[in-house]
C-alpha cells in the first residue's frame with residue numbers, strides 16, 4: 001500500500017501477483033546487468049579515466065583528452081577497433097545513423113536492409129519511396145536501396161540474404177536490432193551473428209551495420225562481438241544512461257569509423273577536432289550508469305507485460321520471453337484505453353506530472369497519436385515514456401525508466417486510471 005499515491009486494492013493485488021510470477025525473469029535481468037556493469041567498469045579502469053578527463057575544450061577542441069578517451073572507452077566496451085561518441089555534434093540517433101550511411105555509401109552502392117522496413121525517421125535519409133527527393137538523400141546521390149523482409153515467424157530470411165549479398169555492388173547490409181514501433185520481435189545478437197557470417201562469406205566488400213538503438217546492454221554480447229562491422233545509436237536512449245543530455249555513438253572497424261569521422265566534420269579533419277563544451281563528465285557518467293539503467297528499464301517492461309497480461313490484454317514480448325530491446329507493446333484494444341493509460345502514466349512522471357496528454361495530429365502519421373513523457377532530458381526514451389497511435393491495433397509502445405521502483409509505480413498508475421474510469425475490472 002502506498003502512503004503517497006491513491007491506488008485501489010484491486011490494482012495493488014494484481015501488481016503483487018504480476019511481480020511475484022515475474023521474479024525469475026527479474027533475477028535474470030540482474031545477472032545481465034551485473035555482467036555488463038563489470039564490462040563497463042573494466043573499460044574505465046583500462047583507460048585510466050581520471051578527473052582531468054572531465055575538463056572542457058572550446059574552439060577547435062584539438063587534443064581534448066577526455067573526448068579522445070571517451071572514444072577509446074566506447075571502442076573497448078564494444079570490443080571494436082574504433083569509436084566516436086559525441087553530445088550535440090551528433091544530434092540524435094537518426095543523425096548518427098545518417099552520418100554513418102553517408103560516410104560509407106558511394107554512388108552505385110547498394111544498401112541492403114534485411115530486417116524489414118527500417119525505423120520511420122531513416123526513410124527520409126534513404127529517400128525511401130521518393131521521400132524528401134532533392135533534399136540530398138542517399139537516393140539523390142545514387143545509392144540504391146534494397147530490402148529483404150523477415151520471414152513469417154519473424155526470423156532472418158538467411159538464404160535470401162546470402163543470395164542478395166552476392167551482388168558485388170552490395171556495400172552495406174543493414175539490420176535494425178530493436179522492434180522500433182512495430183509489433184515484430186526484437187532480434188538477438190546471435191541471430192545477427194548468423195547474418196554476418198553468411199554475408200562475409202559471399203561478399204568481402206559488404207559490411208554489416210546494426211542500428212543498435214534500444215538494444216545495447218540488453219544482452220551480454222553486442223553485435224560487434226559476433227561479426228558486425230559497425231553499430232550506431234542514440235545517447236538519449238540506453239547508452240547515455242539517462243545522464244548524457246544529447247548525442248550519439250558509433251563503434252566498429254577502424255577504416256569505417258574513420259570515414260564516418262570525415263563525414264561528421266570534413267575529410268582531412270575527422271575526429272581530430274570538436275569542442276566538448278563541458279559535456280565529457282556527463283558522457284562518462286552516463287556510460288558508467290548505462291548497464292544499470294537498461295536493467296531498470298527491462299524490469300519495468302517485464303512488470304508491465306506481466307500486469308497487463310493478468311488484466312487480460314495482449315502484450316509483446318510476454319513477461320517470460322527473452323528480450324533484445326527495452327520496448328514493451330501492449331495492445332489495449334480501443335482509444336479510451338490508450339488515452340487512460342497515457343494520462344495515468346503521466347501522473348507518475350517526476351517532471352510534468354500535472355500535464356494531461358491529449359491525442360494530436362502528429363506530422364508524418366496518418367492517425368492521431370497520444371504520448372506520455374515526463375523526462376529530465378527532452379525526448380529521452382530511456383526515461384519512462386509511451387506512444388500510442390489511435391488506430392489498429394490500438395497498441396501503446398512503452399519503454400524506459402531510470403529506476404524500477406518509479407517505473408513500476410508509473411505502470412500501476414496507468415492501470416489505476418483505466419480502472420477508475422471503469423475500463424477494466
Ligand SMILES: *Cc1c(COP(=O)(O)O)cnc(C)c1O
Nearest residue numbers: 092093094119178180213214234
Ligand atoms: C529511436 C530510434 C532511432 C532514431 O533515434 P532518434 O534519436 O529518435 O533520432 C532509430 N532507430 C531505432 C530502432 C530507434 O529506436
